[in-house]
Amino acid sequence: MNRARLAYLGEIEDLELKYSKLYSKKIFQKLCKIRFFEEEVKEAHKKKLTTPLVYLSIGQEAVSVGVSFQMKNSYVLAQHRGHGAYLAFNGNPLSLRDELLGLKSGCCGGKGGSPMIHDIKKKIIGHCGLIGDQVPVAIGLSLVKKEKKIVCFFGDGAAEEDYVLAALSYATQNNSQILFICDDNDLSVLTPTKDRRKWKLADVAKSFGLNAVDITDDPWLIDHWTKKLKNSLPALINIRTCRDIWHVGSGKDKSLDWNRFEITKKKLKKIFKENEILEIERTSKLWAKKIWKT
């Protein structure tokens, strides 16, 4: 399979032009905040200021950003690579920073580190660190929070865990109000999906009775599908994306199949003037630098 072709999987032409300028601005602001926060984490990790195990979201920011606007006030269960979801759903950035620095003021008191972050006040549930563990946990939460919507992120590797598949199957039995998001970077550490399985998650989800789509990580496209599916839950969106950084740590993977950040900026040029885009980037960088200055 040529992964590069998936940069356009399910794309709707000029979808971004159907959105208001303000909405698109908010999308890009959030995208920038996550990216520049993560850039700061990367630098801090290189300087050995953070705890050793850091799972960066760089390259995959659009996934959580795209889901976040339509699923406000939902419970959120993120995966081990969860900084993006945490920030997209307004988790406290200072608590995240302190957690990554191993401080007592961190969201897990400095004990959980990057893969276990949570902000219970914002309904962001902690992750135990074992991939896919959060999927059955999300089902359990839905058993007692029937009136609430839940977003549950997991990766394409976790999708292969037996308990994840079993939980997805039970979601329809229980009519769980959960939107499952597969953050599909096509890699389990460094093993590509084609070496691990022959099936596609969206197909399996459909066979379980979930509404499901398989799309690329265009933030407007994700927002579009989230809006469409949020009223017919349980549903699953498999989102093809590209991890820019090592599975764990701050080193760089091989060159990206596509660079969503740059593609998004290119699309924004149809909506914004160049200097408006640069200004959003500048203020977001300043925001991130200010957080990490201390």
Added chain:
Amino acid sequence: MENVAETIRALTKKHLNNGSIIIGQCLSAVGWVQNTIPKQKKGIIELSMTDTAGAGMAVGAAIGGGRPILVLRFQSFLWLNSSPIVMHAAKCKEIFGYSCPVYVRAIASESDSGQGPIHANTYHSIFAHMPGIVVVCPMTPNEFKLIWKKYLASNDPYLVSEHRSSYKINYEIKDIINKKNKITIIAISSARLEALKAVKKLQEKKIRINLINLIWIKPFYLSAIQIQCIKNSKKILIVDNSYEFCGVASTIAQLISAKYNCKTDILGLKEFSPGVAKKYENGTPKCDEIIKKLGLI
């Protein structure tokens, strides 16, 4: 007096009618889990046949404030269910600062019931190994009531190591303590029944020994009277219905000997997997084995 099964059923019924849930596989199947589940629809959630995910769902329900009861019809299923219980529920309070009070009913059955290598044995020891989870082994109606009360008042996950041999018990089993006695048995779970038989048998021979019924494995709890009894003893045998090596009996023996300077020994299952045929049984240590271990035969 109601028996243990009736006690569990009554406590569960009240819990479910207060809006909580009980989840597990085949709960409403023949027997309603040895008659420990109320015959009603309200609050009963039948899981699909998925153990690891099932425990994860119980954990999620507990995080959501549902105070779920997770029922594992055999303790052998604990191996499959362990990950969400020890890796998530047990760590919640310490790592995340919020609680995950899931009540796990893990039901052990006896080796002599033909369960063989599959469903015989008790595995509370492996859970006692992990921090963040309460491990208890009740055997009588009042012990179940007390543990349930404590669970409702706490925000910890509980691993309740039940034993099928307790379900028909409709009486209380009290400690036998006399400061003149120099030998003490500390017994856990179904081993308590055999230990009691041993004490009575020895009594007939005018040999008097103490019997301490241990319910709270973790946190490990002994009453002041029990501690005094241990201090007075010259020899202490800890009898458990799980394997000896790395089991709770060996840990308790070490704790007691270090703290109270007593001579301790342990008795548990032998180091082999039980078989279904009678000659391959490996169950709770029997009365005569206990007496033999004490060197009183």
